[in-house]
Amino acid sequence: MSNKPQITTHYADGSPSETRDMTPEEIALQQAPMEPLTNETPTAG
């Protein structure tokens, strides 16, 4: 199995769905604009 992030495409017109590796350009755009949430166990407010 590939280690690259993958992208799946579903088509509303009924064409078969497909999954492929992301291109280098797509991988470059995989940048979350914010840090993920880390306070799973919050302190009492």
Add this chain to the structure above:
Amino acid sequence: MAIKTFTTGEVLTAADTNTYLANSGLVQVASGTLNAAATNFVGCFTPTYRNYRVVLDNVIPSASTDVYLRYLSGSTPNTTSSYFYAYRAINSAGTSLDQSGAGINAGFINCRFTGSGQSGSIVMDIFDPQISARTQLVNNSQNLGTSVYISSFGGISFDASTVFDGFQINTLGAPTLTGNVTIYGYRQA
């Protein structure tokens, strides 16, 4: 207003049934599963409907991640810095987890997953993707993690008059998502 009101003992004919089906409020236009970091739903927005409801259920992340949306033109995601979003969120301990962003290259649709083994759901209404106007979106989401529940509401406005025919659900990272996505059009009278 009811299309027709039946009386006791009256026969529901095929014609009546077809009329009701044709006049249902929500019409399913597409569906699919999430099984990667990014999933495209191509061609689900058409001139037939102005507004859409999108339901994501049993969404499970492979690791800590948030969930984002990008609109599509064909299979190409729009990555211009045009997404504005703001969310109120709170967890079951009463801690505020609000999020906002202005001029971002993707819209935030929440869930706020903090690790694997969690599950969430998202419901979105998307307004005017097929009209040359700002495409806007409101959504609610929830996520149950390890002893902590997170609920949020908010929305996204795309600051351009671009016409879109689909959307992409994306973690914007290595984590993948599994889950179900169903897309409905709001029937127009």
